[in-house]
Amino acid sequence: xxxxxxxxxxxxxxxxxxxxxxxxxxxxxxxxxxxxxxxxxxxxxxxxxxxxxxxxxxxxxxxxxxxxxxxxxxxxxxxxxxxxxxxxxxxxxxxxxxxxxxxxxxxxxxxxxxxxxxxxxxxxxxxxxxxxxxxxxxxxxxxxxxxxxxxxxxxxxxxxxxxxxxxxxxxxxxxxxxxxxxxxxxxxxxxxxxxxxxxxxxxxxxxxxxxxxxxxxxxxxxxxxxxxxxxxxxxxxxxxxxxxxxxxxxxxxxxxxxxxxxxxxxxxxxxxxxxxxxxxxxxxxxxxxxxxxxxxxxxxxxxxxxxxxxxxxxxxxxxxxxxxxxxxxxxxxxxxxxxxxxxxxxxxxxxxxxxxxxxxxxxxxxxxxxxxxxxxxxxxxxxxxxxxxxxxxxxxxxxxxxxxxxxxxxxxxxxxxxxxxxxxxxxxxxxxxxxxxxxxxxxxxxxxxxxxxxxxxxxxxxxxxxxxxxxxxxxxxxxxxxxxxxxxxxxxxxxxxxxxxxxxxxxxxxxxxxxxxxxxxxxxxxxxxxxxxxxxxxxxxxxxxxxxxxxxxxxxxxxxxxxxxxxxxxxxxxxxxxxxxxxxxxxxxxxxxxxxxxxxxxxxxxxxxxxxxxxxxxxxxxxxxxxxxxxxxxxxxxxxxxxxxxxxxxxxxxxxxxxxxxxxxxxxxxxxxxxxxxxxxxxxxxxxxxxxxx
Amino acid sequence: xxxxxxxxxxxxxxxxxxxxxxxxxxxxxxxxxxxxxxxxxxxxxxxxxxxxxxxxxxxxxxxxxxxxxxxxxxxxxxxxxxxxxxxxxxxxxxxxxxxxxxxxxxxxxxxxxxxxxxxxxxxxxxxxxxxxxxxxxxxxxxxxxxxxxxxxxxxxxxx
Numbered sequence: 001x002x003x004x005x006x007x008x009x010x011x012x013x014x015x016x017x018x019x020x021x022x023x024x025x026x027x028x029x030x031x032x033x034x035x036x037x038x039x040x041x042x043x044x045x046x047x048x049x050x051x052x053x054x055x056x057x058x059x060x061x062x063x064x065x066x067x068x069x070x071x072x073x074x075x076x077x078x079x080x081x082x083x084x085x086x087x088x089x090x091x092x093x094x095x096x097x098x099x100x101x102x103x104x105x106x107x108x109x110x111x112x113x114x115x116x117x118x119x120x121x122x123x124x125x126x127x128x129x130x131x132x133x134x135x136x137x138x139x140x141x142x143x144x145x146x147x148x149x150x151x152x153x154x155x156x157x158x159x160x161x162x163x164x165x166x167x168x169x170x171x172x173x174x175x176x177x178x179x180x181x182x183x184x185x186x187x188x189x190x191x192x193x194x195x196x197x198x199x200x201x202x203x204x205x206x207x208x209x210x211x212x213x214x215x216x217x218x219x220x221x222x223x224x225x226x227x228x229x230x231x232x233x234x235x236x237x238x239x240x241x242x243x244x245x246x247x248x249x250x251x252x253x254x255x256x257x258x259x260x261x262x263x264x265x266x267x268x269x270x271x272x273x274x275x276x277x278x279x280x281x282x283x284x285x286x287x288x289x290x291x292x293x294x295x296x297x298x299x300x301x302x303x304x305x306x307x308x309x310x311x312x313x314x315x316x317x318x319x320x321x322x323x324x325x326x327x328x329x330x331x332x333x334x335x336x337x338x339x340x341x342x343x344x345x346x347x348x349x350x351x352x353x354x355x356x357x358x359x360x361x362x363x364x365x366x367x368x369x370x371x372x373x374x375x376x377x378x379x380x381x382x383x384x385x386x387x388x389x390x391x392x393x394x395x396x397x398x399x400x401x402x403x404x405x406x407x408x409x410x411x412x413x414x415x416x417x418x419x420x421x422x423x424x425x426x427x428x429x430x431x432x433x434x435x436x437x438x439x440x441x442x443x444x445x446x447x448x449x450x451x452x453x454x455x456x457x458x459x460x461x462x463x464x465x466x467x468x469x470x471x472x473x474x475x476x477x478x479x480x481x482x483x484x485x486x487x488x489x490x491x492x493x494x495x496x497x498x499x500x501x502x503x504x505x506x507x508x509x510x511x512x513x514x515x516x517x518x519x520x521x522x523x524x525x526x527x528x529x530x531x532x533x534x535x536x537x538x539x540x541x542x543x544x545x546x547x548x549x550x551x552x553x554x555x556x557x558x559x560x561x562x563x564x565x566x567x568x569x570x571x572x573x574x575x576x577x578x579x580x581x582x583x584x585x586x587x588x589x590x591x592x593x594x595x596x597x598x599x600x601x602x603x604x605x606x607x608x609x610x611x612x613x614x615x616x617x618x619x620x621x622x623x624x625x626x627x628x629x630x631x632x633x634x635x636x637x638x639x640x641x642x643x644x645x646x647x648x649x650x651x652x653x654x655x656x657x658x659x660x661x662x663x664x665x666x667x668x669x670x671x672x673x674x675x676x677x678x679x680x681x682x683x684x685x686x687x688x689x690x691x692x693x694x
Numbered sequence: 695x696x697x698x699x700x701x702x703x704x705x706x707x708x709x710x711x712x713x714x715x716x717x718x719x720x721x722x723x724x725x726x727x728x729x730x731x732x733x734x735x736x737x738x739x740x741x742x743x744x745x746x747x748x749x750x751x752x753x754x755x756x757x758x759x760x761x762x763x764x765x766x767x768x769x770x771x772x773x774x775x776x777x778x779x780x781x782x783x784x785x786x787x788x789x790x791x792x793x794x795x796x797x798x799x800x801x802x803x804x805x806x807x808x809x810x811x812x813x814x815x816x817x818x819x820x821x822x823x824x825x826x827x828x829x830x831x832x833x834x835x836x837x838x839x840x841x842x843x844x845x846x847x848x849x850x851x852x853x
Contacts, residue, residue: 135778136841139724488726
């Protein structure tokens with residue numbers, strides 16, 4: 001039994017790793033910003049938009065205007081087309097069929113031409129065109145007199161761009177929707193791009209792939225630095241390899257367990273929650289250090305009251321924060337509660353049986369000078385009041401996402417070159433299908449440089465325009481004159497046989513036009529020019545699709561509820577502090593006020609986002625553990641050492657996020673680092689050793 | 695496109711020009727009439743020249759441009775601007791060089807004894823139904839293009 005318990009940490013880890021590998025947990029870790037946004041109408045509408053706006057394009061640019069450049073662009077295009085998921089740009093087949101079927105209603109009539117129509121002359125011109133054509137002339141038998149405006153059958157998609165070169169567009173298979181498929185496609189295109197430095201490629205899919213790769217690279221760097229710090233701490237200072245291995249395995253088990261449970265609760269977990277979760281798991285090392293340094297493991301004691309209070313306070317704080325409706329904070333808090341509690345169980349109930357003996361006289365605790373706790377309290381309060389005046393809240397949630405300026409520039413360049421100006425999508429609503437289609441028509445009529453598939457669906461007014469003209473008469477005249485000009489008899493017998501009623505379609509049949517149902521309403525989107533964007537947003541049936549605008553109100557509400565939850569958390573922390581330290585309550589209070597004050601100074605330099613605020617609360621809930629340990633009656637030099645080691649390990653977990661290039665993680669890292677430094681300063685300035693221990 | 699590069703390379707491979715004379719019959723369904731004319735093709739190393747002596751029409755095809763001239767005027771086009779001639783010359787060069795691989799991008803190729811049938815893919819299918827030709831002993835017996843609008847063109851080598 002004793003032998004088995006020595007390997008229990010490793011057995012738990014192996015079982016959880018096996019379960020994790022076999023379950024679908026990994027597939028439910030998302031890099032999409034949607035996974036961290038607050039639930040509600042706006043998030044659902046964004047998801048609906050992603051579904052209906054599913055044309056995935058691949059833009060290809062060749063940066064040269066040499067005479068061979070167009071040919072080179074075509075060679076690149078041909079290579080890209082060798083991939084089964086890349087296709088030539090084609091119209092939606094169902095929409096094309098619809099347009100063919102309702103030809104006269106879906107094309108715009110040239111009323112000026114119709115009013116001065118000379119059928120004989122038009123047919124003679126057509127005859128000459130047919131005979132003069134080198135090989136073939138395609139007659140549009142539906143409109144041989146060219147009364148309706150239409151597109152040619154074969155259209156060139158190569159654009160010559162001044163001072164740049166040539167660009168073209170291909171289409172990506174709509175069926176590809178997994179990250180693995182995105183990555184394969186990305187690798188394939190990048191390989192072709194590497195062949196020639198003049199090639200530029202862009203697809204919106206690249207955002208997902210590059211974000212994921214950036215997050216992966218970042219995570220690897222952070223984990224490397226964290227493990228490096230821990231290895232130094234354990235091997236060079238503590239000189240205990242067995243303890244290092246057991247701790248790493250325990251942390252690994254807690255992370256895996258928390259991942260499995262959190263994915264089970266939320267269904268989808270943001271990658272940010274995972275990275276944060278991994279970081280927060282290292283706080284649990286505190287529990288091990290205090291038990292270890294105070295000989296709890298040596299004496300096989302399982303319950304350390306201070307460690308229990310510390311754990312209960314931190315877990316309790318995260319539990320309160322988990323009521324925040326902001327998805328990311330909710331996920332992070334749940335993850336932390338599960339991971340910390342699971343680590344605590346292992347550190348408290350398995351480690352006493354592993355035979356760890358605490359080191360002696362390893363670290364000399366430096367004494368700088370003693371500052372009266374009341375001075376520190378006063379200074380902290382000054383900092384806090386100062387920060388309240390300089391505090392600004394960043395309401396743009398997009399700032400938390402991965403910023404990819406290079407792709408954003410390419411995105412803007414290609415879309416502007418192809419569309420003529422910068423375009424942006426807006427959502428439109430209608431209480432009925434008819435109202436939605438009418439709203440689409442209204443917007444495009446008012447802003448002609450806008451585009452929506454909805455204008456391809458005719459309205460009553462389109463039918464009324466056609467009814468003003470006698471197309472039966474045009475058909476009769478056409479068929480009587482055509483043989484005189486030289487056309488075969490009955491060549492145009494079906495021309496201008498226009499519909500007498502509007503086509504009736506239901507929602508299912510019109511889905512292809514980019515229509516979705518949301519609650520009791522129908523929604524679609526319109527691509528509008530950026531210069532008209534603000535004006536268009538004033539229309540009552542239009543809604544912005546900008547993440548910043550959609551979630552500004554949500555973020556404000558979240559901020560308000562976070563303030564309330566922070567209040568509850570601090571009350572809870574104060575209660576726990578009083579319960580555990582009683583006599584030294586005010587001295588221990590500095591472990592809340594001082595880090596808060598120092599972090600508050602940051603507000604002078606940066607705008608605080610939701611994660612800065614969340615992390616402030618986290619730091620306070622971690623800091624209070626030290627307040628409990630350092631103000632207990634049994635405090636001694638071993639406690640101080642344990643606190644220093646804990647702070648180092650907390651920096652290894654949290655502080656290293658300061659090295660992240662992702663704003664969400666950097667925000668956590670900067671607050672964590674400043675907070676840890678503040679606690680360290682407090683440890684040096686505020687003499688905590690009680691007389692007995694001295 | 696690689697195709698045009700290949701055309702260029704193949705054109706360069708010719709060390710001498712070869713002249714081909716042919717008759718062309720074009721049936722136009724809309725006017726139920728057939729037109730005949732004779733033409734010449736000059737397969738030169740850097741270019742291909744198509745001439746219709748009766749109408750004084752001349753078309754020059756190079757890897758960079760297509761030039762069309764008659765008694766009155768001369769016009770130049772890029773390959774993209776003149777799909778019909780681009781397709782015609784691609785076809786002629788591929789058949790002349792017995793290099794049907796060039797056509798695989800746009801056509802499905804089927805062989806039945808001596809006759810080769812090309813079935814168009816993607817966009818071309820909206821214009822061309824099929825193309826058939828037979829070539830024996832380096833001589834084009836016939837080349838017929840069947841269009842979707844029931845027109846057809848038949849070209850026969852006469853020399």
